[in-house]
Amino acid sequence: MNLQTLERVYTNYASVYDQTFGRVFHQSRESAVRRLQVSPRERILEVGVGTGMSLPLYPRDCEVVGIDLSLGMLRKAQKRIEDHKLDNVTLQRMDAGDMDFQDNSFDIVMAAYVVTAVPDYRKLVSEMTRVCRPGGRIVMLNHFSNGNKFIATLEKMISPMCMHMGFRTDLSLHHVLEGTSLLVAREEKVNPFRFWHLVECVNTKNAHPAFQGSV
Numbered sequence: 153m154n155l156q157t158l159e160r161v162y163t164n165y166a167s168v169y170d171q172t173f174g175r176v177f178h179q180s181r182e183s184a185v186r187r188l189q190v191s192p193r194e195r196i197l198e199v200g201v202g203t204g205m206s207l208p209l210y211p212r213d214c215e216v217v218g219i220d221l222s223l224g225m226l227r228k229a230q231k232r233i234e235d236h237k238l239d240n241v242t243l244q245r246m247d248a249g250d251m252d253f254q255d256n257s258f259d260i261v262m263a264a265y266v267v268t269a270v271p272d273y274r275k276l277v278s279e280m281t282r283v284c285r286p287g288g289r290i291v292m293l294n295h296f297s298n299g300n301k302f303i304a305t306l307e308k309m310i311s312p313m314c315m316h317m318g319f320r321t322d323l324s325l326h327h328v329l330e331g332t333s334l335l336v337a338r339e340e341k342v343n344p345f346r347f348w349h350l351v352e353c354v355n356t357k358n359a360h361p362a363f364q365g366s367v
């Protein structure tokens with residue numbers, strides 16, 4: 153799906169998102185932010201921020217920037233910022249696969265249910281790594297394809313259909329991390345049904361080659 157179509161798909165979801173997808177996955181968003189243990193004054197980038205459901209969960213003494221492609225989603229997120237008086241949060245409309253930020257701009261980059269929603273996950277991961285400082289954290293909350301052969305086959309079968317709805321189901325964490333400088337520090341399965349993964353990585357870019365990449 154190209155960026156224009158994707159923008160339209162998510163803008164169409166915006167009015168029902170919080171009551172549907174948003175609500176079902178809220179518990180895992182809460183776990184993700186809680187486990188981050190954000191320190192005061194850390195700079196956080198949330199890519200594909202959507203309607204901003206996680207924004208009120210961050211401590212008020214950190215700075216949060218949310219980006220998204222969809223105007224409809226961003227309008228909802230802006231309303232949430234105003235309702236909760238989140239003066240530590242700003243939003244920008246931007247393609248997460250081609251960001252305007254300078255290298256090493258953030259301490260933490262969060263992608264909640266985004267890695268399988270973008271047209272090109274390699275561009276996304278490469279950009280998240282670029283804008284995150286060396287030693288910073290990159291967190292992905294997402295469904296990744298299952299190790300179980302039967303389920304993995306089902307995921308492959310339904311993926312083309314899901315793509316019309318704005319996401320894919322056949323992407324493995326292995327493929328996402330392959331060739332990157334991301335080192336998995338923590339991985340756990342989260343609700344609903346423990347089918348979704350919370351993966352916290354350390355950005356080892358610029359580190360000595362012996363400390364880069366795979367675990």
Ligand SMILES: C[S@@+](CC[C@H](N)C(=O)[O-])C[C@H]1O[C@@H](n2cnc3c(N)ncnc32)[C@H](O)[C@@H]1O
Pocket residue numbers: 158159162174181199200201202203204205206219220221222225246247248249263264265266269270271
């Ligand atoms: C499934 S929603 C997740 C929203 C939010 N993170 C959450 O937890 O509810 C995926 C979001 O990613 C956004 N998105 C998809 N591709 C994008 C891209 N290339 N750049 C920026 N945002 C993108 C969509 O517009 C949508 O808001």
